[in-house]
Amino acid sequence: MIRLSIRKKLYFGFGFLTVMIVLLWVTGSYFISNLSDRSEAMLHENYQSVESAEYLVKTIDEIENLQMEIIFYDRSTENIDSIEKEKQRFEEHLKDVNNNITESGENNLVESLNQSYGLFVKMLDKSLNDTTNARVFFFETLLPQYKKVRNDIIKVSDKNRNAIIYKNDSLNRTASRAFLLLSLIGAACFFIGAYFSLIYPKSIIRPLKQLTAGIREIANRNYEQKLDFKSRDELEELAGAFNSMAGKLNEYEHSNLSQLLFEKKRTETIINNMNDAIIGLNENFDIIFSNLLACKLIGVSSKEITGKKVSEVIGLNRLLRDIFSDFSDNMYIEKPEFSSIKIVSENKPAYYSKEVFQVLLSGEGSNITPAGYVIILKNITRFLEQDEAKTDFIAAISHQLKTPIASLKLNLKLLSDSRIGNLNSEQSELIETLKGETGKMLNITSELLEISQIETGNFRFDLKPVNPVQVVDYIRESSEKQAAENNIFIEYILPETLPPFFGDNEKTAWVLLNLVNNAIQYSDKGSKVRIELKANNKFVEFCVEDFGKGISAEYLPRIFDKYFRVPGSVSKGTGLGLYISKDIITKQNGEIWAESSPGAGSRFCFRLPLSKKII
Structure with a gap:
């Protein structure tokens, strides 16, 4: 034929x-x-x-x-x-x-x-x-x-x-x-x-339907599915290729099943012997595995949680709620803040960090398919203890240094007093230089001491209704003196009436003074610094604006990080002032942020909640 x-x-x-x-x-x-x-x-x-x-x-x-x-x-x-x-x-x-x-x-x-x-x-x-x-x-x-x-x-x-x-x-x-x-x-x-129109399409559609049904069977791992076309054309060749593929898959399935089971067992053994607690979820937020350490920490067996959804297990104990706090309504919401999880095991407290990794599978071309999540709990107790020891050491050193530095500052003041003796111009200049450096040392030790207090939780706040104008008056003399030394004018934009906010007067004034001092340092001589206050029905807002060279957009997200300083900045600070300012404001239930454009200056603002009491 x-x-x-x-x-x-x-x-x-x-x-x-x-x-x-x-x-x-x-x-x-x-x-x-x-x-x-x-x-x-x-x-x-x-x-x-x-x-x-x-x-x-x-x-x-x-x-x-x-x-x-x-x-x-x-x-x-x-x-x-x-x-x-x-x-x-x-x-x-x-x-x-x-x-x-x-x-x-x-x-x-x-x-x-x-x-x-x-x-x-x-x-x-x-x-x-x-x-x-x-x-x-x-x-x-x-x-x-x-x-x-x-x-x-x-x-x-x-x-x-x-x-x-x-x-x-x-x-x-x-x-x-x-x-x-x-x-x-x-x-x-x-x-x-x-x-x-009638006969020939049927001769093509019928084999295609059989081919579609065969592919579905292959997808269901029925590799014994066969096709039988007698059309003496490409469809017959296609049926032969399909049957050959099914035979190869059937052979592969049976020959590699034991190997796959072995690899699965080896993977489970590796995960169970890791020093970190590991929990795995699939793309539907079902728990698919948890190693021995994870089960030991959360106090449940692997059988109790494997195969169940996250929403079903978070009610078993408090630790599971903390571990799965980032998962809500079948969604993963990443939280940028670092927080440790405290776990008491054998009457000893231990602290763990939580890391969540999304598993992505690469498909054909550039397609990437989410395949689930892996949660890793790492024991950071040793690091926290070392950090606590470091904080205690800084606090002790700062406290010990503060007294001799203050004494040095007093002695320098006495030396510059004409009643003790007259100084020539070179000696006066040297005394003024020493005063400046002593002041810087005192500021650094003060900031280090405050950092240690923040990290140890000893930073106390006296929260009460505060008049915003009082905060400005509190720092006015000091800031205007520094501005006058740099030939800078301070402009005040203060509404006639402002509602009181609920916070700590002195610590809020410290934040405002720090922002004003920074603005003066980064302003050109002869320019101005603007202090503006405004309020709405929820907050009182403080803003300090300078007209200096500004900050690049790439550095703005890190401006409040500890020890961070903008590369190429003229000031030689410790990089702690803005970090401390942010901690003070956030602990008063407020917000602080920065706005800047290169060449147009910078604007630092913070806001604090209104007081419910009228003063």
Whole structure:
């Protein structure tokens, strides 16, 4: 049996159908053109001759009638002129007949008409010129010749009428043949088209449905699925390739199952022997595994939580709620703040950090599919103890250094007193330099001491209703003195009335003074610093704005980090001031932020909640 591919079948079927349609078009065009040409020729050749013959009969009859009137009634000039006009009209139509001889034998009939009419004209002219025996001449000579002319005209007309009838029958026969032929070709096109529209698609769709069902079975790991196509085309090759693939998958499934189980067991062993507690979730937030350390810490067995959703296990104990605090309503919400989890095991407190990693699977192209989450609990107790020891050491050193530095500052003040003794210019300059450096050392130790108090929780707040203007007045003298030293003007924008906020007056003033000092340090001489206060129905807002060089957008997110300083800044601070400011404001339930653009200056703002009491 001949093997034809699907492409060849389509080429053959649609090619044959195209040929039939073209044949139908050519045949129809030929017959239509032929019928049109023959009909036009018939109208031009025969109908014109018949029409001319009718005019000739009318004209010869009119001439005869005028002749009779002249002979028997009125021999007037008017009647004679009318005969001449009719003769001219007759000759014009006769000329048309002579020019349109198309049928066999028509030439002899027209020649006879020409001769008989010529003789009739001679007789007519004689009867008009010679009135002797005019009536006898009319009946015996002229009237018989008139009848002869009329009969010749009718013969020419009959000849063309018979030709019209014959040609019309021929046209009808041609039209019938064309209709029959076109009907046969159209029927063939219809049946071929119907075959390809109804039969051929089924021969393709049926195997495709079987292939789709087979693929679904393969997806369900039924690798024994087979296809059997006997179409002797690409579909049969496709079925063979599918069966080969299914066989290979079946072989792979059985040969690698033990290897996969071994790898799974090895992976579980590695996870269970890790020093960190690990819990795994799938993309539907179902717990799929938890290692031995994790089960020990949370106080439940792996069987109790494996296979269950996060929402189902968070109610088992407080620790599970802390571990899954980032997961809510089948969503993972990342929390940027670091917080440790305290776990008491064997009557000993331990602290753990929590890290959540999203597992992503790479698909075809650049498609990435979420596959779940892995939660890792790391024991950071040792690091927290070291950090606490560091904080205690800094607090102790800062406290011990504060007293001698204060004493040094007092002695420098005494040295500059003229009552003790006069100093030359170089000694005075040296004393002023030492005062500046001593002040910096005192500020650094103060900030370190405050940092240690913040980290140990010993930073106490005296929260009460505070008038915002009092905070500005508290720092006004100190800030204006520093501004005057740098030739900088401070502009105050203070509303007439402001509601009190709930906070610590001194610590809020420290934050405002720190922001103003920073603004003065980063401002050009001769510029200004703006302090603005405003309030709404929830907060009082403090803003300090300078018009210096500003801060790049890449550094703004880190501006409140501990020890961070903007690269290339002219100030040589510790990088602790803004960190302490943020901690003071946030612990008073407030917010602090920075806005800046390079070349346009910076704007630092914080806001504190309104007091419910009126002062």
